[in-house]
Amino acid sequence: MGENNNQGAALLSPQCPLPILDHKQIVLGHGSGGKLTADLIHKLFLPAFSNDYLDQLDDQAVLQLGGVGLAFTTDAFVVTPIFFPGGDIGRLAINGTVNDLAMSGARPLYIAAAFILEEGLATEDLTRVVQSMRAAALDAGVQLVTGDTKVVERGKADKLFITTTGIGLLDTSVSISATRARPGDKVILSGTIGDHGMAIMSRRENLEFEGAIESDTAALHTLVAAMLEPGRDIHCLRDPTRGGVATTLNELAASSAVGIELDEKQIPVRESVKGACEILGLDPLYVANEGKLVAIVAAESSGAVLQSMRQHPLGREARLIGEVVADHPRRVLMKTEIGGTRVVDVLFGEQLPRIC
Numbered sequence: 001m002g003e004n005n006n007q008g009a010a011l012l013s014p015q016c017p018l019p020i021l022d023h024k025q026i027v028l029g030h031g032s033g034g035k036l037t038a039d040l041i042h043k044l045f046l047p048a049f050s051n052d053y054l055d056q057l058d059d060q061a062v063l064q065l066g067g068v069g070l071a072f073t074t075d076a077f078v079v080t081p082i083f084f085p086g087g088d089i090g091r092l093a094i095n096g097t098v099n100d101l102a103m104s105g106a107r108p109l110y111i112a113a114a115f116i117l118e119e120g121l122a123t124e125d126l127t128r129v130v131q132s133m134r135a136a137a138l139d140a141g142v143q144l145v146t147g148d149t150k151v152v153e154r155g156k157a158d159k160l161f162i163t164t165t166g167i168g169l170l171d172t173s174v175s176i177s178a179t180r181a182r183p184g185d186k187v188i189l190s191g192t193i194g195d196h197g198m199a200i201m202s203r204r205e206n207l208e209f210e211g212a213i214e215s216d217t218a219a220l221h222t223l224v225a226a227m228l229e230p231g232r233d234i235h236c237l238r239d240p241t242r243g244g245v246a247t248t249l250n251e252l253a254a255s256s257a258v259g260i261e262l263d264e265k266q267i268p269v270r271e272s273v274k275g276a277c278e279i280l281g282l283d284p285l286y287v288a289n290e291g292k293l294v295a296i297v298a299a300e301s302s303g304a305v306l307q308s309m310r311q312h313p314l315g316r317e318a319r320l321i322g323e324v325v326a327d328h329p330r331r332v333l334m335k336t337e338i339g340g341t342r343v344v345d346v347l348f349g350e351q352l353p354r355i356c
Contacts, residue, residue: 033242034347057255058178059100059238062170069170071106073097076163080354082129084203086195086214089162090129092290092356094136094144095219096241097166102221103237103293105176105228106168108140113164114148118157129160140219142166158354174228180235181256185324186302188295190223190309191216191317193245194273197287197352202276209279211272218291223314227305233298234305240294241356243347246285246332248294250346254330262322262334262344286347288355296324 029036046054053061060073075096082089093113101108113133117126137144195216202213220239227234236256240248245267253260269277269284277284291314297305302320309315322334332344 028353031242031353033247037242038346056177056179057251058104060104060106060166060168062104062106062177064172067172069106069172069174071101071104071168071170072166073100074163074165075100076161077356078158078161078354079200079356080158081200081203082125082160084215085199085212087217087290088129088132089160090131090133091136092215092217093162093164094133094140094142095217095290096356097164098140098142098219098221099239099290099293101166101168102219102224103176103239104168104170105174105224105234105237106170106221107225108142108166108168108219108221110145110167111137111142111164112146112166113144113162115150116157116161116163117149117151118159119151119154121159126160136219140221171228176234176237178236178238178252178255181252181258181260181296181324182235182298183258183324183326184299185235185296186299186320187249187260187262187322187324188297188302188306188309189245189267189319189321190220190293190295190315191291192268192270192273193240193289193292194269194277194284194287196290197244197355198273198276198282200288200355201280201352207276209272209276211270211275213270213272213276216289216291218314220291220293220314223293223309223312226308226312226315227295229304229308232301232305234295234301235298236294236296238294240289240292242288244284244286244288245294246283246344247346249332249344250330252294252296253332256324257329259325259328259330260322260332261325262332264334264336266319266321268317268319282351285344286351288352290356299323 030040060071063070077093079089098108198213199215238248309318334344
């Protein structure tokens with residue numbers, strides 16, 4: 001009788017529900033860049049298409065063709081709204097593609113773009129997006145050389161989706177990959193976090209915060225070029241878009257089978273972004289960025305890399321925010337501002353959907 005009573009009490013006691021991993025349908029969280037995205041990739045896409053290039057799980061494939069090193073990437077942009085403070089879906093599409101190429105150390109050259117247009121989209125809005133893409137491409141020194149256009153019925157899309165493919169030229173002496181982080185390496189962040197995600201959120205929800213919040217969307221290839229001076233040993237580069245800095249560092253820790261330790265006091269967040277996140281109950285570490293990068297650099301090169309970044313317009317606020325360790329492999333820990341330590345895990349679902 002006593003055993004049965006204990007069982008009944010256990011069944012009635014409140015417990016946190018376990019996350020559901022076996023979904024019968026796709027949910028928004030599958031596009032978050034978090035645990036649901038990783039689950040989808042590892043259970044569906046990797047088994048179907050596994051090869052030496054794809055299995056690296058970098059943001060681009062690095063190919064050798066006839067002795068020439070090429071970086072090759074693809075991306076899709078479904079952000080809503082399509083216009084937001086500091087940018088729009090067109091500028092985002094060019095800059096995002098350039099950045100995925102740049103994170104391998106490549107010099108971006110050519111882009112292809114496919115446009116999915118919803119019936120009823122204002123021609124004026126499409127023209128504005130195209131002109132924004134043109135300006136961003138000119139700024140980045142890339143050419144849009146081919147593309148495609150499709151139109152779907154009203155209500156079958158959300159105004160406009162853009163899918164891109166990019167190709168860049170790679171110096172074969174550069175070797176940057178998510179698998180190359182080593183204990184003792186330093187973790188460098190190029191600037192403030194959370195600007196893009198909170199700019200989208202403010203426009204989407206018609207919210208006003210103290211201080212202007214604008215997207216940080218920018219092409220980062222010239223910053224990377226400044227960092228890649230001869231003799232410098234940069235192991236990993238990644239732009240922390242979906243899932244923010246926290247998700248990106250967890251991915252790098254997992255790919256390299258190392259631990260990462262962060263110092264919260266060194267992570268720059270604008271006061272306006274910090275205040276907006278506090279009001280909305282969001283953690284800036286998980287908010288998307290579109291003009292920042294994370295670098296994992298050999299300790300002996302970190303000072304020179306950081307100095308070069310701070311001399312570049314897109315890296316003036318660069319900080320050394322942590323280091324790679326042998327302890328707690330595949331986990332990210334952070335020393336908090338009050339002196340404690342917390343685990344920085346990957347989110348299960350989606351903080352802010354349709355953010356890029």
